[in-house]
Amino acid sequence: MDGDANTPSATAPGRLRHAMVDEILARSTEHDRPLDPRVETALRTVPRHLFLPGRTLAQAYADVPVVTRTDAHGAPTSSVSQPAMVATMLDQLRPRPGHRVLEIGSGGYNAALLSELVGPAGSVTTMDIDPDVTARARSTLDAAGYDRVEVVLADGEFGLARRAPFDRIIVTVGAWDIPPAWPGQLARGGRIVTPLRLRGLTRSLALEQEGDHLVSRSDQMCGFVPMQGVGESPVLRIPLHGAQVGLVVEDGPVIDPASLEGALAAPRVDLHSGIDLGPAGPFSGLDLWLASAFPGFCLLTATPWAVGHGLVAPAWSGGTPALAEGGGFAYQGAPWPVDPGTARFEFVVHAHGPGADGLAARFAGQARVWDRDHRRGPGPVLTVHPADTPDERLPAGFVIDKRHTRVVLTWP
Numbered sequence: 049m050d051g052d053a054n055t056p057s058a059t060a061p062g063r064l065r066h067a068m069v070d071e072i073l074a075r076s077t078e079h080d081r082p083l084d085p086r087v088e089t090a091l092r093t094v095p096r097h098l099f100l101p102g103r104t105l106a107q108a109y110a111d112v113p114v115v116t117r118t119d120a121h122g123a124p125t126s127s128v129s130q131p132a133m134v135a136t137m138l139d140q141l142r143p144r145p146g147h148r149v150l151e152i153g154s155g156g157y158n159a160a161l162l163s164e165l166v167g168p169a170g171s172v173t174t175m176d177i178d179p180d181v182t183a184r185a186r187s188t189l190d191a192a193g194y195d196r197v198e199v200v201l202a203d204g205e206f207g208l209a210r211r212a213p214f215d216r217i218i219v220t221v222g223a224w225d226i227p228p229a230w231p232g233q234l235a236r237g238g239r240i241v242t243p244l245r246l247r248g249l250t251r252s253l254a255l256e257q258e259g260d261h262l263v264s265r266s267d268q269m270c271g272f273v274p275m276q277g278v279g280e281s282p283v284l285r286i287p288l289h290g291a292q293v294g295l296v297v298e299d300g301p302v303i304d305p306a307s308l309e310g311a312l313a314a315p316r317v318d319l320h321s322g323i324d325l326g327p328a329g330p331f332s333g334l335d336l337w338l339a340s341a342f343p344g345f346c347l348l349t350a351t352p353w354a355v356g357h358g359l360v361a362p363a364w365s366g367g368t369p370a371l372a373e374g375g376g377f378a379y380q381g382a383p384w385p386v387d388p389g390t391a392r393f394e395f396v397v398h399a400h401g402p403g404a405d406g407l408a409a410r411f412a413g414q415a416r417v418w419d420r421d422h423r424r425g426p427g428p429v430l431t432v433h434p435a436d437t438p439d440e441r442l443p444a445g446f447v448i449d450k451r452h453t454r455v456v457l458t459w460p
């Protein structure tokens with residue numbers, strides 16, 4: 049390895065690595081989420097470029113995910129994750145020296161960081177469903193000197209019983225559910241950190257066992273390639289304009305795609321909510337609030353072409369909160385300057401199709417409730433219960449039923 053962990057190295061990889069970590073640290077302080085110093089030391093130590101052979105040093109030390117595998121349609125199926133996201137999740141995980149850790153979704157880099165964090169008394173096992181990924185993880189881990197990390201080819205849905213129990217389980221792929229193997233293979237007092245898809249939104253949760261259910265101690269916005277294999281999620285994509293604009297529906301309701309045919313071609317209703325979002329966004333709590341407020345919650349997606357040609361003006365083209373009902377739909381519009389020249393933006397809603405006025409009004413109305421009652425609050429408590437838990441034993445809140453679990457969002 050090049051350079052000392054705590055002093056900027058004179059070598060190019062070391063210099064670039066320290067610059068990358070400085071940037072991550074500055075942003076985490078700015079967002080009032082100071083990074084665990086142990087995670088910082090690990091980030092300063094592990095040579096990320098050795099996990100990205102064939103990429104330039106600049107690519108290896110930019111704070112972006114690097115896609116390493118794509119499917120037949122060009123969609124990413126594997127990547128070496130974004131360093132800032134890796135840092136956030138390690139912070140949520142709290143691995144300590146001596147811990148036994150299971151990582152689901154391999155890339156090599158995060159496993160090496162975990163190896164630094166658990167030290168020689170601990171152990172790290174990383175598993176992936178894709179043989180090319182495990183082969184690359186094995187060879188890069190060996191080349192970087194992390195030959196103690198075990199690499200396993202298997203579907204993470206079932207965990208790894210032969211190595212259980214684990215003090216920590218970290219999932220680095222977009223899970224739609226928490227399969228029983230994960231809590232089942234967790235040691236007492238253990239913690240699972242996993243991205244969980246909730247009605248199309250993804251949050252990295254830090255879950256701990258409490259009696260017969262799991263409680264999330266922290267939730268962070270994130271984006272991950274979707275889980276493959278047995279745990280693949282059922283997603284409904286409703287085209288609104290060929291492949292250019294669509295709605296993504298996850299965790300119900302059942303929307304008949306035919307009911308939305310022609311809706312986008314109907315005149316657009318614009319509604320200004322009066323909510324000053326300030327200079328920032330997105331707001332994790334706002335999205336979760338809207339997802340818990342409407343059975344017809346979904347996400348609107350659009351290509352840059354569709355946005356450029358004015359077909360839609362979403363807040364985020366990759367997936368903007370939306371509501372579909374009765375053949376019409378409403379969605380959160382691109383942030384609207386409160387006053388020209390200011391960096392403050394208003395929450396606006398656009399809607400099309402039957403009932404567009406009413407949909408826009410209800411969507412803006414719920415955003416106002418969030419602004420008034422929850423914006424400055426701690427956000428929802430997320431709990432995960434076995435699928436056979438009857439309603440009367442669930443906490444009060446919005447329930448999302450999955451295959452193995454019932455996830456409840458309880459708003460204070």
Ligand SMILES: C[S@@+](CC[C@H](N)C(=O)[O-])C[C@H]1O[C@@H](n2cnc3c(N)ncnc32)[C@H](O)[C@@H]1O
Pocket residue numbers: 125126127128129130152153154155156157158159175176177178181202203204205220221272273274275276277278279
């Ligand atoms: C974002 S990458 C992992 C990044 C990695 N942890 C790193 O160090 O940067 C997600 C990985 O999850 C894997 N994956 C998808 N479904 C899986 C499953 N059911 N079990 C195990 N791995 C899976 C993919 O093949 C992909 O390599």
